[in-house]
Amino acid sequence: MSGANRIAGQGRLTPARTARFSFDGKSYEALEGDTVASALIANGVHLVGRSFKYHRPRGIVSAGPEEPNALIDVARDAARRQPNVRATVQEVFDGMKATSQNRWPSLSFDVGGFNNLLSPFFAAGFYYKTFMWPKAAWEKVYEPFIRRAAGLGTAPTEDDPDHYANRYATCDVLVVGAGVAGLSAALSAAATGARVILCDEQPEVGGALHYDRSVTVDGKDGFAWAQAAAAGLAAMENVTVLTRTTAFGYYNHNFVGLVERVTDHVARPDKKAPRERLWQVRAKRVILATGAIERHMVFGNNDRPGIMLASAARTYLNHFGVAVGKKVAVYTANDSAYEAAFDLKRAGVQIAAIVDSRAKPGDAVLNEARSHGIEVLTGHSVIDTKGHRRVSSIVVCRNGGGGKRTIAVDALLTSAGWTPSVHLFSQSRGKVAYNAETGQFLPGTYAQDCLSIGACNGTGSLQATIEEALAAGELMARATGNEGGAKVQLQAENAFEWTGGMAGAAEGAGADTNVKAFIDFQNDVCAKDIRLAVREGMHSIEHIKRFTTNGMATDQGKLSNLHGLAIAAETLGREIPKVGLTTFRAPYTPVTFGTIINHSRGDLFDPARKTPMHAWEEAHGAIFEDVGNWKRAWYYPRAGETMHEAVDRECKTVREVAGVFDASTLGKIEVVGPDAAEFLNLMYTNAWDTLKPGRCRYGIMLREDGFVYDDGVVGRIAEDRFHVTTTTGGAPRVMNHMEDYLQTEFPHLKVWLTSTTEQWAVIAVQGPKAREIIAPLVEGIDVSNEAFPHMSVREGRICGVPTRLFRMSFTGEAGYEVNVPADYGQAVWEAIWARAEALGACAYGTEAMHVLRAEKGYIIVGQDTDGTVTPFDAGLAWAVSKKKSDFVGIRGLKRPDLVKEGRKQLVGLKTKDPKVVLEEGAQIVADPNQPMPMKMIGHVTSAYWSENCGQSIAFALVEGGQTRMGQTLYVPMPDRTIAVEVTDMVFIDKEGVRLNG
């Protein structure tokens, strides 16, 4: 027998199909289809966890996703382990290892339970008040303590070995929830031919039919009807039925997120199957049939193991065949709980009493109780309970006072009424409305194309639910243009119509300040805490929530929110709707990070971009750096070389012989059309109409506000064709910027823009021997200095393939940039490299490139500029045309702040001690002896050791920098102050002789 509390002949599981699992190291037998909760109760285990704050022993409260207490850690192996799983929804599989949480050293003896004795000190708002002083204690004492105590469960440290799938889907009608309402709506929608997706979070459809055994539909047992209806729907071509699938978020424009749990219930999952599948569904119409959640009663010590929701006890009995106790009492304000007593009584369980806080329960249930011989105490309350690891007795008292009576029990079922699950409706930005008659918040004003039906819409009776659902299904399907099909009709019956319900504290919650009448089990929030919050001045429900943490746990207040609200309203002396609900936010239940991240892990999260020469660089020992998504060769160390030795060697070799550099990552845009020059005139500060075909020019691009946005060399290939280069990181945004102006401000210009960044491989050959290296490889271009001067571009062939050959330099040496179609990049590189190597040249990386350009005073946009630098600040006034009447930024440049004296300007810095290299980002002061805080007048933007200059060099943005030439400034560092001299930015070959060589 799979557990002593399993009752033969009860439930829907098959006794022969067993599975073994362990809980806290002890092995138990379960039946296939059991949840961990049902299997534990079957084996007599009610104590499953400790509460978060007081570490009180806690048991299973519910049989569904609303479970606040039974949070467990579920593992297949060390990496496949998940904390905070609700035992009430996790299906048992053979070999599962489950463990309890938030206890040490063991569940039954927990040191943290000491907190329960200290609870007078742990009132609501405790953290805010207690940890205020002394201030110095925060960092060393309070925060580490809170961090250690905070959080439930522990995450696995291993990488998640499972994979997760993602699917986009569209449909005419999405039906969320496959209880009686959802199934009926799906049937009538599907009959029209509409494309329908029906999802339900449980392994089997049926919703409330799991516990309500009295229902028949069209004469069939309700649960059996539901399975048959779902099977019929699944067989239809236009219908997708998803079980174990939770609709967790309702977003804009009928976009609903579903998570399908594919293998979490399987003992040996297919390795190819994803663990979970994310469905991103765009539905033309949505039908919400999300049901209602039963609330517990709020009274003193209502949290002992063995105290649970009445409907949960029915689920355990009627679906799993498990009795939650041998002597059970019911405490209710609502008719529905009576049926739990009837079902248990019929199964042979002793019912100690039904305690009803109402003076007048519904006649039907009252008469039925009497016919079963069950004692009903109307107008009574349970005011206290006893028992340590399980409830052992309850104390009952007539409302308004009188004698107390103690009744021995081993389980207590409670029901304060039903809370419609309006979570998804509310997430859709629909506004809820309070129904004073039923005490329920119900869908009021809809914001999207959806409808709520059944219990989540406050619809009470079974037949009314079915009729509402059938009508909604048809209405929504027809609204999407589906005209086919016959009308669906269903006839249903059940035993009782329910009345009653209450929210807030029952009599037993007491007005006093030490009764622990829990409203939020997971966060240990009691009725008294809400009252305290109001007394201390919290009047908004959002403040009360945050002060008490009510509803802030992983269950997001599914049981507690309405109770908290009712108590707040009573204490404030206002009506419930005047106090208002807190906001419902996605997800409805916790969603794993794996599902949300999905395929975006590792290389797919941040794809690496590699140049056509990447493999060669790798083979030649390059160390790479990340530049955006690009992998760029940083430097090429030889055996035994440090980075600095390698960079020094590369820098020297380029100036003395030559170097070869992979510049393929440069952004490239082909600007073509009769108005191309006019367009570039508007996009750059420079004049382009004067540029002759075959020549190049360095261009500055501004934003409209006048600040430098990008820069690069532009070559004019023909009258109507420009080859524009951008910074490596700026390529996409420059393209967007150009497209924006072309389409929306200058649409009259006939220009076509094409991104060609990845179409060209670019090999920079720089240095005195650059021409000697490439000359024999080039065909059809005269590369002599006279025919092909600095800042020229020619089309021809190199190594037999087409090239755009640029004579240009980012080093200050004579140099070329060989553009070839990307597929030829590595072959041409290897041919160039063969000659370069023979002539004593080297390959150099981005670090040497940075040093070489700094030696020559060339800036890097984004390193030496930061979005607040004008071309004038950057010493590039020569590049701003004074003749043009318009370019983007022309007006911005004249803004008062941009023409003011004393702006930060780019200058060079030399350290007084030439060996000291500054730190990039270091602040600069004029007087190092001034009192702190010192006035900072600028910062270092670039700083390197220059082997070619034999000293350290730097650029800095300094207030009024261009007027400070020769001044001594200071860079205070934690351990010393470094004196620097302000210089111009060109440290080598100021006359530019080498460029033209």
Add this chain to the structure above:
Amino acid sequence: MLLIHCPYCEEERSELEFRHGGDAHIARPTNIADISDEEFEAFFFLRDNPKGLIFERWRHVHGCGRFFNAARDTVSDKFFASYKAGEPKPDIPGVSPATEKTVETYEATEGTAK
């Protein structure tokens, strides 16, 4: 995730394919070099951030690449219309531009609580 109608593709496509481009119908002055500081401030810096109807630019960046304009409710995110760049603001029947200037504060909404 929004569902956005591209007036060039003549299709509703997922927000993933689009990029928002700020307020629409703010024309760059043709004599921009000559405008006053105040005119430049109004053109470049000042925006209304209305609660309710807004006309805004979108680009179908991962689709046709075109910029277009749309009328949207900033509260409900409902789109009233989308139209090609250069076309005039459409009339949105029954919806007038937001004029409300009040700010929602605790005092304004909950201030009567005692």
